[in-house]
Amino acid sequence: SSIFxxxxxxxxxxxxxxxxxxxDALNQSLxxxxxxxxxYSFSRTQVAxxxxxxxxxxxxxxxxxxxxxxxxGEIPEDSPxxxxxxxxxxxxxxxxxxxxxFEDYRKFFVFEIHMENLDTGHKTRWETRRGTxxxxxxxxxxxxxxxxxxxxxxxxxEGRFESRRGMSL
Numbered sequence: 001s002s003i004f005x006x007x008x009x010x011x012x013x014x015x016x017x018x019x020x021x022x023x024d025a026l027n028q029s030l031x032x033x034x035x036x037x038x039x040y041s042f043s044r045t046q047v048a049x050x051x052x053x054x055x056x057x058x059x060x061x062x063x064x065x066x067x068x069x070x071x072x073g074e075i076p077e078d079s080p081x082x083x084x085x086x087x088x089x090x091x092x093x094x095x096x097x098x099x100x101x102f103e104d105y106r107k108f109f110v111f112e113i114h115m116e117n118l119d120t121g122h123k124t125r126w127e128t129r130r131g132t133x134x135x136x137x138x139x140x141x142x143x144x145x146x147x148x149x150x151x152x153x154x155x156x157x158e159g160r161f162e163s164r165r166g167m168s169l
Contacts, residue, residue, distance in 0.1 A: 009067065012105055023042050030042075038116060042114070044110070045112070046108060053088060053091070063081075066081050067085075113125070
């Protein structure tokens with residue numbers, strides 16, 4: 001119980017929270033920049049296989065004791081968390097569960113690049129655009145993703161000196 005809560009759930013909560021903050025920061029920065037008449041943003045969607053684990057993390061944040069029910073026999077019928085905890089318990093007790101797949105929190109999500117045409121307001125995902133248009137039209141979203149990633153790692157020169165991170169671009 002304490003290993004699951006302390007090492008796995010706390011670490012997962014911390015990493016998923018940082019991931020959310022990082023994507024929000026990238027999107028905030030991208031809102032102020034357009035590329036070829038389009039505004040770009042990133043999204044993440046939970047992978048169904050990992051949804052119960054992510055829900056258990058949310059439960060832990062609001063009620064640490066709720067996860068103790070996983071290791072105390074039957075989960076009471078009146079517990080508001082029973083469906084999620086039953087599913088997590090099933091995953092933990094399943095001999096075929098590959099726990100290695102749970103080690104990398106990035107596998108819990110599908111990541112996507114979204115583009116919005118500023119003239120028409122039409123929104124599309126890179127996945128649906130891929131394979132259509134010219135080579136350059138297909139590559140621009142990847143360049144935006146690479147540039148946003150570099151900016152996140154190395155920082156930018158916007159703002160005051162104290163707020164800069166990294167080497168700055």
